[in-house]
Amino acid sequence: MASFFSTVKRIYLAIYNWAVFTGWIQVLIFAIKALNESGPAAVYDAVEKPLQLAQTAAILEIIHGLIELVRSPVSATLPQIGSRLFVTWGILHSFPETRTHILVSSLVISWSLTEIIRYSFFGMKEALGFTPSWLLWLRYSTFLLLYPTGITSEVGLIYIALPYIKASEKFCFRMPNKWNFCFDYYFASLAVLGIYVPGSPHMYTYMLGQRKKALSKLKAA
Amino acid sequence: MKVTLVSRSGREVVRGGIELSDSATVKDLQEAIHAKTKKYYPSRQRLTLPTKAGVSGKPVALSPKSKVSDYCEKGNSDNLTVVFKDLGPQVLYSTLFFFEYLGPLVIYPLFYYLPLYKYFGYDDTNRTIHPVQTYAMYYWCLHYSKRILETFFIHRFSHATSPLSNVFRNCLYYWTFGAYIAYYVNHPLYTPVSETQWKIGFAFGLLCQVSNLHCHIILRNLRSPSGNGGYQIPKGFLFNIVTCANYTTEIYQWLGFNIATQTVAGYVFLVVATAIMTNWAMGKHRRLRKLFDGKDGRPKYPRRWVILPPFF
DSSP states (O other), X not given: OHHHHHHHHHHHHHHHXXXXXXXXXXXXXXXXXXXXXXXXXXXXXXXXXHHHHHXXXXXXXXXXXXXXXXXXXXXXXXXXXXXXXXXXXXXXXXXXXXXTSHHHHHHHHHHHHHHHXXXXXXXHHHHHSOOOHHHHHHHTTTHHHHHHHHHHHHHHHHHHHHHHHHHSOTTOBOSOOTTOOOBOHHHHHHHHHHHHHHHHHHHHHHHHHXXXXXXXXXXXX | OEEEEEETTSOBSSTTOEEOOTTOBHHHHHHHHHHHHSSOOGGGEEEEOOOOTTOOSOOOBOOTTSBGGGGSOTTOTTEEEEEEEEOOSXXXXXXXXXXXXXXXXXXXXXXXXXXXXXXXXXXOSSOOOOHHHHHHHHHHHHHHHHHHHHHHHTOOOSSSEEETHHHHHHHHHHHHHHHHHHHHHTOTTOOOOOHHHHHHHHHHHHHHHHHHHHHHHHHHHHSXXXXXXXXXXXXXXXXXXXXXXXXXXXXXXXXXXXXXXXXXXXXXXHHHHHHHHHHHHHHHHHHHHHHOBSOTTOOBOOOOBSSSTTTO
């Protein structure tokens, strides 16, 4: 019975990882195509649909962690996926004025490269039971460059969106009301920017630790 | 006798060990360690017996009042190996509580008295202050003043100290929530509930605060002044039906405040505080039931609610 469940789990995770992998391949190809043909301002429109699909699918990963289908700690996946969804839906989708900025290109390329490597890494592990050492190396090394470029793009885009957020009433809930509650999207976005200050070193050092563990295991093997 | 003091990684903390008289207590050992290491005052030391390979469970902690020789193995009363862990800089529990509670006591009236809302983009030059907002401020300040006075005059702590890092963590919790609630209740666009509702809310809250004080006095009398920190079955007043009646009254007291002031912020705080206290209550209830199992002449812990009758 137990081995039946673990086989089902493996098949499910293999399908999940390879499916999202193809989504991100699409994102990268469409982005490069748009850059070649039209330039940075056209990148968002070209990648919008596969980007939203692939990024939103990542919510499943939080659930996988919570029900302990995978070992990744929720404390590492939640901030990462949270910030991705905030930028994808809360900034790019909601405030079209940001879509033509050049940071969208660096964002999309950083994200898609990282995810292509990550999903193929997990996809191979689930489907084949092992990963080639070059893929392991890529998974635990490319973040050294792609985390800074990705985080800079995220923070930059949020910052650029701020004046548009302030001017619009989108997602705001004002007082007076009988529950004496208010929500100001502008202040919330500032708070998110604030979280990046301790959050980014936390995520980076977490990955550095993971890298050390993974590469030393590789050497020992 | 000689005590060999090692860290958890096996390194000798005091080279050559510590020489003690055969009748020395653990407290004497702690003072000797402090004399030899200067940095590690007794409340920073955690002393345990080494765990044996293959034996699970928590390591045995050395109790300051016991004799060191009590922990020696039979036939080997001249030598003992003790594992040392540095608990980090410590503060008195009363110090910790004082600063936790001082924040809300000071921060809340700032939002009531000072024209701070203009910095949030609101015009607060001609604001009307509703009576409920004034009473809320009195109620809040009464609550935190009570807590500070209880800290110095009522509570008897089972541990004298707490790690310094808890000061930052706890103050963040109390001070942030204090500001969060104060912001909304004192807001120029605050919408009060009916007079009946806030009168009931504050009356109920005050009743619970008085009950809470009574609970704290009962708990204090359970502990002897010498600070043994031992456990006894709490009884009397609400403790006859619920283990952590002090937490129960505290939670219902906040409910009273929220019924009176009606803010999302206040209810969020209530939920979080309830979750934290429920966690503590489950631990305490479990400990008491384990200790008072009815065997070996010990009384059996009676069937009681854990923290929130009639739910749990």
